[in-house]
Amino acid sequence: MSMDVAPRLDIDVLLDDPETRIVVCCGSGGVGKTTTAAALGVRAAERGRKVVVLTIDPARRLAQSMGIDALDNIPRRVEGIGGDGGELHAMMLDMKRTFDEFVEAHADPERARAILANPFYQSLSAGFAGTQEYMAMEKLGQLRARDEWDLIIVDTPPSRSALDFLDAPKRLGSFLDGKFIKVLMAPAKVGGRAGMKFLNVGVSMMTGTVSKVLGGQLMRDVQTFAAAMDTMFGGFRTRAEATYRLLQAPGTAFLVVAAPERDALREAAYFVERLAADQMPLAGLVLNRVHGSGAEQLSAERALAAAEILSLAIDPADPDDAPANADYPPANAAEGSDPAKNRPGTENLADCGFVDPPSGNAQARNPSAADPDVSPTSADTSAERLAAGLLRLHAERMQVLGREQRTHDRFTALHPEVPVAQVAALPGDVHDLAGLRAIGERLAVPLERTKRAAG
């Protein structure tokens, strides 16, 4: 396997260290950032810390289980969690509300009212790419300033790239700080400078064109918006810079969450490099949803071969090594007939609990082909069939393991210094406190041990 062995990330050491004040969970979309953040919160609280978790866009049932589904933008105590003086508080970010509050705090009441009512502000606060990231940072700054918790765990918005979290606030800042908004604000001032005359022409033409295309009302709205935001530029920039510094401070730890898949680990590698470049403290990589097996000594090949032997013994007339149907376009015979009939190798084993083609991966199920709710009659279920099914499942599992191991090895070869904590995939979703505890346990205990315990 790999020559490099990554050091193990000890989550409990990180959570127990009183110097750890902020943990940021980053990673690309869908890898388990929110789940990890919430699970860390539960674990830290049960180990005696006073924790607040800032979640962003949690799954509905998860939010309900923590009692934070009522979006009110303030942390709430999660009942039933704690120990040793530990407490868990949690909240779900309301980005628009955070933005509104920011405006109210940074502009006089009259101006604030004008901004909040402006249609451009409304669409910016509800949807500008980056607003969510910016507001997550803003909220983090606010929580830190309240100094009521000794540990803050932050989730990050569901973007494609983990880097968005670091870059988006600056993008919003530079947008609001942009040339054009300045031009709209003070055309005379800018145009008056030597060499900038063309801007004036551009502006009046722009104003004229926009008025023509969109109507005068719109132009006035744009200008009101720009004027209103102008008063807040300073505020925006200062805040963004202060929060960025907070992220570089010694009490902060970044955790990069990734699934053991190529794209997610590639993102994770970029992110690790970026953190180093920005001198932001990386605690390690959380490799989430990894698969294990209690029977690793049995290879996929051997399991498949054995399954084949059993299938032949059961039904020698129908070996499942028919060629896969991958031609394009479909044979003309396919027209108008039941698609299942055109799938060589599709054995209907539904009557004994085998609800799918036995090869395990070559053929797709088809909704019209097999009714997934056909219940098996146990009388029919021979030990050979069961054994063959178990072996095919195992072969599939071992193939997954092999792929995961290879992608993991590639990451380790690039970044052998990054500590790693592996979290086994649970068969179902994580949507209650028990599930979060289970994830916390898996985070803290090395994979080998949980595996052995399970097997």
Add this chain to the structure above:
Amino acid sequence: MSRLHVVSGKGGTGKTTVAAALALALAADGRRTLLVEVEGRQGIAQLFETEPLPYEERKIATTPGGGEVHALAIDPEFALLDYLHMFYKLGSAGRALKKLGAIDFATTIAPGLRDVLLTGKACEAVRRKGKDGRFVYDSVVMDAPPTGRITRFLNVNDEVAGLARTGPIHNQAQAVMRVLKSPQTAVHMVTLLEEMPVQETADGIAELRADGLPTGGVIINMVRPAILDHEAVEVAANGQRAAVAKALSQAGLGGARRGGMAERLVDPLLEQAREHAERVALERAQRAELTGLGLPLHELELLTDGIDLAGLYRLATDLRKQWPT
């Protein structure tokens, strides 16, 4: 019969992949389709292993039987310049505005404006006719924004109405809306058999319906085969252990007696089977949830080695067999 296929779904569920497979599937029998993307990510070029697409329709694939897939990455800035040029003959002034960041600014602070340009371009392609009076494209497939944004994206009329109450943009929005709300359009959702994507799909469909936008089908992507279910596992675990061990032994996996390899395999294999059965049960629940939406369901298998061109054609073949003709 719809000719504009809008493909949405939760992030990462396979919108781009499914949109491309659908474009290929609809290009069978000598037909011509246009595949458009609107988020500036060059996902289509990556998938078809070609250079980044310019703002220009070009052929990216052919299908057996003489069909063609063309592709276009719609860029809001270019679309706006196009538009200004068409209506106002703004040549160099348009470029000056661009240089100033005005267009970027306008399309950023007014996403509705950006969206009307993007959807407008797609609708134009749907309606475009050649000299022979026939449609240039038999169908147009759009790799659309994710579920969370799709209704706002398509409801350009509402979005723009607050900003432009009269004038050409207003009229444009209305023309686009007429196409989007007609049976010419179908909005499809891509999902996985997991809780969050299914929930988002249900929410998205409800929103589309509430706004009178035409829903199409649900494409369940990355379906994994179900090999055993709970009942089978329980049968194996209760009363059949020895027989299973014997079967494993007969297949050449060591001794079936206590301590033999085959006997020691039974527990871990059953444990894996239980996990698998749990997943199968969860997937059934999600499938039932999707069935409740009352829309046609389609399924695409998980290609375990990832998606390359051959894989894409394979998904296209599969989709075509399931697609209503």
